[in-house]
Amino acid sequence: MSSNRIMTVSRAMSEAIAQEMRADPNVFVMGEDVGAYGGIFGATSGLLGEFGESRVRDTPISETAFIGAGVGAAMAGMRPIVELMFVDFFGVCMDAIYNLAAKNVYFSGGNCKVPMVIMTGTGGGYSDAGQHSQTLHATFAHLPGLKVVAPSNAYDAKGLMTTAIRDDGPVMFMFHKGLQGLAWMASPEGAATELPEESYVLPFGQAKIVRPGKDVTIVAISMMVHHAMEAAKALEKEGVDAEVIDLRTLVPLDRKTVIQSVKKTGRLIVVDEDYKSYGLTSEIIASVVEENPAYLKSPPRRLAVPDVPIPYSRPMEQYILPDAVDIAAAVRATLGKKAA
Amino acid sequence: MADIAIPKDLWDVGKTPEGIVANWFFTEGGSVAEGATVAEIMVEKSTFDITAPSAGRLHISVPKDGVVKPGAVIGHIDSA
Amino acid sequence: MPSKSQFLWMYETMEKARYYEDTIAVAYMEGKQPKFDIGAGPLPGEMHLAAGQEPCAAGVCVHLRADDTVTATHRPHHAAIAKGVDLKKMTAEIFGKKTGLAGGRGGHMHLLDPAVNFACSGIIAQGAGPAVGAALAAKLRGTDAVAVSYVGDGAANQGGFHEALNLASLWKLPVIFVIEDNSWGISVPKAKSTAIKDNSLRAAGYAMPGFHIADNDTLKLFDVAGEAVARARTGGGPTLIEVETYRYYGHFQGDPETYRPKGEVAALKAKDPIARFRKTMIETKVATAAEADAALARAKAEVDEAFAFARAAAYPAPEEALAHVFA
Numbered sequence: 066m067s068s069n070r071i072m073t074v075s076r077a078m079s080e081a082i083a084q085e086m087r088a089d090p091n092v093f094v095m096g097e098d099v100g101a102y103g104g105i106f107g108a109t110s111g112l113l114g115e116f117g118e119s120r121v122r123d124t125p126i127s128e129t130a131f132i133g134a135g136v137g138a139a140m141a142g143m144r145p146i147v148e149l150m151f152v153d154f155f156g157v158c159m160d161a162i163y164n165l166a167a168k169n170v171y172f173s174g175g176n177c178k179v180p181m182v183i184m185t186g187t188g189g190g191y192s193d194a195g196q197h198s199q200t201l202h203a204t205f206a207h208l209p210g211l212k213v214v215a216p217s218n219a220y221d222a223k224g225l226m227t228t229a230i231r232d233d234g235p236v237m238f239m240f241h242k243g244l245q246g247l248a249w250m251a252s253p254e255g256a257a258t259e260l261p262e263e264s265y266v267l268p269f270g271q272a273k274i275v276r277p278g279k280d281v282t283i284v285a286i287s288m289m290v291h292h293a294m295e296a297a298k299a300l301e302k303e304g305v306d307a308e309v310i311d312l313r314t315l316v317p318l319d320r321k322t323v324i325q326s327v328k329k330t331g332r333l334i335v336v337d338e339d340y341k342s343y344g345l346t347s348e349i350i351a352s353v354v355e356e357n358p359a360y361l362k363s364p365p366r367r368l369a370v371p372d373v374p375i376p377y378s379r380p381m382e383q384y385i386l387p388d389a390v391d392i393a394a395a396v397r398a399t400l401g402k403k404a405a
Numbered sequence: 406m407a408d409i410a411i412p413k414d415l416w417d418v419g420k421t422p423e424g425i426v427a428n429w430f431f432t433e434g435g436s437v438a439e440g441a442t443v444a445e446i447m448v449e450k451s452t453f454d455i456t457a458p459s460a461g462r463l464h465i466s467v468p469k470d471g472v473v474k475p476g477a478v479i480g481h482i483d484s485a
Numbered sequence: 486m487p488s489k490s491q492f493l494w495m496y497e498t499m500e501k502a503r504y505y506e507d508t509i510a511v512a513y514m515e516g517k518q519p520k521f522d523i524g525a526g527p528l529p530g531e532m533h534l535a536a537g538q539e540p541c542a543a544g545v546c547v548h549l550r551a552d553d554t555v556t557a558t559h560r561p562h563h564a565a566i567a568k569g570v571d572l573k574k575m576t577a578e579i580f581g582k583k584t585g586l587a588g589g590r591g592g593h594m595h596l597l598d599p600a601v602n603f604a605c606s607g608i609i610a611q612g613a614g615p616a617v618g619a620a621l622a623a624k625l626r627g628t629d630a631v632a633v634s635y636v637g638d639g640a641a642n643q644g645g646f647h648e649a650l651n652l653a654s655l656w657k658l659p660v661i662f663v664i665e666d667n668s669w670g671i672s673v674p675k676a677k678s679t680a681i682k683d684n685s686l687r688a689a690g691y692a693m694p695g696f697h698i699a700d701n702d703t704l705k706l707f708d709v710a711g712e713a714v715a716r717a718r719t720g721g722g723p724t725l726i727e728v729e730t731y732r733y734y735g736h737f738q739g740d741p742e743t744y745r746p747k748g749e750v751a752a753l754k755a756k757d758p759i760a761r762f763r764k765t766m767i768e769t770k771v772a773t774a775a776e777a778d779a780a781l782a783r784a785k786a787e788v789d790e791a792f793a794f795a796r797a798a799a800y801p802a803p804e805e806a807l808a809h810v811f812a
Contacts, residue, residue: 191524377592
């Protein structure tokens with residue numbers, strides 16, 4: 066169904082949560098400032114008013130306790146959604162995530178379910194420095210047992226959130242702060258989208274070709290999808306027809322769509338806002354090369370944060386974050402073209 | 406036709422004289438239901454939802470990022 | 486009672502911290518009006534100000550030496566000033582300049598100055614462990630240096646805080662844990678986050694002395710902190726102090742504070758701790774109004790100079806981001 070309602074990612078998330086809370090009394094939310102404040106990044110805005118303090122629970126600053134409690138509540142049959150305000154705060158609760166949430170299904174031989182969603186803010190670009198600006202996709206995708214979602218727009222965010230809540234295992238829902246459409250943080254055009262009123266699901270593990278093209282494949286996720294699209298637009302003027310793929314989920318990973326695309330274009334650029342080494346970018350390239358290195362007509366390239374903490378000062382931070390200019394340059398390099 | 410106006414007492418102009426239209430949630434000419442949240446106003450870091458006064462077609466007169474004061478008309482609704 | 490020089494030092498330090506925060510509050514809004522974009526202006530990113538919490542810094546740090554360690558929170562400026570962090574370099578860091586403490590890499594939540602053993606972190610309660618470590622280092626080396634760990638009342642509900650208290654007490658380490666209870670963890674009031682009303686009672690669980698300082702009282706804190714530091718220096722082990730303090734600004738600058746009861750801040754400002762301290766200092770004839778005014782003028786001049794230095798400084802070159810990842 067088409068709608069003329071244009072919604073931000075944060076509102077799409079809270080709408081998906083509200084619809085699932087109406088449909089299933091087992092769904093509840095907890096985290097820091099999720100109540101009256103509505104979530105620091107707006108993901109729970111309006112929920113307290115409709116559902117009350119019992120189902121929209123402000124927690125103490127005690128991530129080990131409330132994320133651990135999320136695991137226990139999920140195993141007891143509830144469907145908790147817990148918010149880890151910034152993904153950077155994972156350090157204080159990693160045992161609950163890494164050793165409990167992610168592994169208890171396996172430890173029970175599939176006899177236990179852990180239907181919880183951990184939603185968490187990622188990304189930099191607004192000078193919040195190294196403890197509040199990381200992306201850390203690979204940290205969670207590396208670990209067997211977690212599904213990992215990172216939407217680039219409101220439509221995907223709503224459908225993927227609904228799927229996440231209905232999943233019987235733990236899902237990391239990694240939303241980029243700069244895509245939320247918050248009035249106080251710049252957001253790229255295209256993050257807010259037409260949003261159907263009714264509830265819908267989007268399957269995990271299905272990448273989306275957001276721009277079909279024949280010359281080069283640009284694989285991106287989350288914020289980097291927007292930079293990739295901007296680069297593709299710039300390249301179009303130079304006669305380069307780039308295909309842009311939004312992975313949408315890191316786990317499960319839609320390798321098939323990427324491989325099909327590279328088979329067609331013969332060139333591959335992968336872009337991620339996470340650290341470069343041991344990350345999504347190398348995973349994608351390895352997946353293509355494992356399938357058939359002959360698909361590549363030139364060496365693939367990866368763009369990610371060079372292996373440094375995210376610096377505070379604007380010139381340094383903007384330098385280390387991949388952007389459209391970097392992506393276009395990588396595309397030209399892989400095509401053996403000179404800069405326009 | 407019904408004006409979409411920012412409530413006169415939405416914020417203290419003594420402290421912050423102006424706000425901005427942070428978001429429109431419907432496209433120009435889109436049909437909206439009465440009471441639907443059509444826009445979001447930001448004053449410093451506070452945001453306020455603006456709802457449709459009636460059902461009909463939305464017409465935007467102050468675009469996203471436009472500067473506004475309390476009482477300002479930011480658009481109107483043509484009854485369908 | 487503090488000596489005259491201690492009185493004047495605490496007064497000047499608190500005024501300096503207050504003027505510093507109020508100056509930042511104004512500068513922070515540059516480039517952010519009428520559209521508030523957190524990434525815009527000369528001071529981008531989050532900004533957590535400590536105006537109202539100055540007693541916690543001055544009343545404790547007055548007892549410290551340069552070789553003592555302080556670990557502070559994400560709201561660190563007052564503590565950094567009281568510990569003697571280089572004000573020019575600190576301000577340049579907050580402006581993201583090349584001449585900053587970390588050349589612009591850290592910003593306002595990550596101020597590290599080894600010259601005075603000061604560090605802070607944006608991760609709640611995570612200064613507690615390093616303070617225990619600094620105290621352990623002092624004990625192993627046989628010095629009488631101490632460490633102070635500042636945490637907020639919200640952080641007192643973190644596991645890391647409790648583990649640090651236990652370890653410090655178990656090993657009888659010279660640590661003073663200072664909880665700055667400003668009643669709020671972002672939007673959540675202490676009553677809705679903390680099972681116990683008075684966190685100093687938690688000291689009993691770790692077999693260490695616990696003290697509660699009511700109503701942001703600099704002089705009472707001076708006494709209690711003085712005893713705690715003396716106890717730590719002489720092998721008496723750790724102390725927990727909770728100070729009931731005030732948060733005049735929001736959690737961060739631009740915080741709409743819709744959660745906060747109307748009139749709360751005005752009521753707190755009516756009993757401002759610095760004004761109270763100054764009044765006592767003059768009424769008890771420890772110092773004259775002229776001496777207080779001179780201290781205030783010095784404080785403001787130093788802050789103004791630091792801001793001028795920071796504003797005039799150059800930004801780092803972009804590729805400087807790649808330096809200093811490894812030692």
